Amino acid sequence: SQQGEEDPQALSIQEGENATMNCSYKTSINNLQWYRQNSGRGLVHLILIRSNEREKHSGRLRVTLDTSKKSSSLLITASRAADTASYFCATRGSNYKLTFGKGTLLTVNP
Amino acid sequence: DADVTQTPRNRITKTGKRIMLECSQTKGHDRMYWYRQDPGLGLQLIYYSFDVKDINKGEISDGYSVSRQAQAKFSLSLESAIPNQTALYFCATSEKEVGTGENQPQHFGDGTRLSIL
Numbered sequence: 001s002q003q004g005e006e007d008p009q010a011l012s013i014q015e016g017e018n019a020t021m022n023c024s025y026k027t028s029i030n031n032l033q034w035y036r037q038n039s040g041r042g043l044v045h046l047i048l049i050r051s052n053e054r055e056k057h058s059g060r061l062r063v064t065l066d067t068s069k070k071s072s073s074l075l076i077t078a079s080r081a082a083d084t085a086s087y088f089c090a091t092r093g094s095n096y097k098l099t100f101g102k103g104t105l106l107t108v109n110p
Numbered sequence: 111d112a113d114v115t116q117t118p119r120n121r122i123t124k125t126g127k128r129i130m131l132e133c134s135q136t137k138g139h140d141r142m143y144w145y146r147q148d149p150g151l152g153l154q155l156i157y158y159s160f161d162v163k164d165i166n167k168g169e170i171s172d173g174y175s176v177s178r179q180a181q182a183k184f185s186l187s188l189e190s191a192i193p194n195q196t197a198l199y200f201c202a203t204s205e206k207e208v209g210t211g212e213n214q215p216q217h218f219g220d221g222t223r224l225s226i227l
Contacts (some may be wrong), residue, residue: 042218
């Protein structure tokens, strides 16, 4: 069963624009992580935000977490063609497992 | 992540055959995982292992088995493959957690694309 649900399922933007993806989840979490998957490749960890954090930055990435709404957002600023990939959120609850959402397919057009 | 190697990268086989997918890692991580990814879906956890003697079922373990031969090696077997096991399979590793809820990021191999006819 999927814990996280990303929105939108697909997003197409022009190079230089910002891209925002959202993730909603159902149960309480210890932390939430975002991963990127390039076509035909494995997932790559981008950023982790703990349940007591509200915002985190890493380079051009900004992640927010609202535990009252059970939602998170990933913002990629000044997008590049190389950012084209699928992006997944993954939640970690009271057990030791990560539960992944279905992902957002981001296409950045040159 | 080149430190997590999956073999084979692609495999086509027939219904009823026994299949083994292999994963090896040079990251020195204690924890290893097997996931399945179907088109348009996220990853579903098949099995996970926190060390050589600790193996646990995930969400969709039916029809699969695993073996943790060493800290660095974790293999997934399909005893009698069926067409609905056609999918992309990923192995991942992570370090042991520190503290409470300090989930370490997972490091993925590039996957095995398995087709069962």
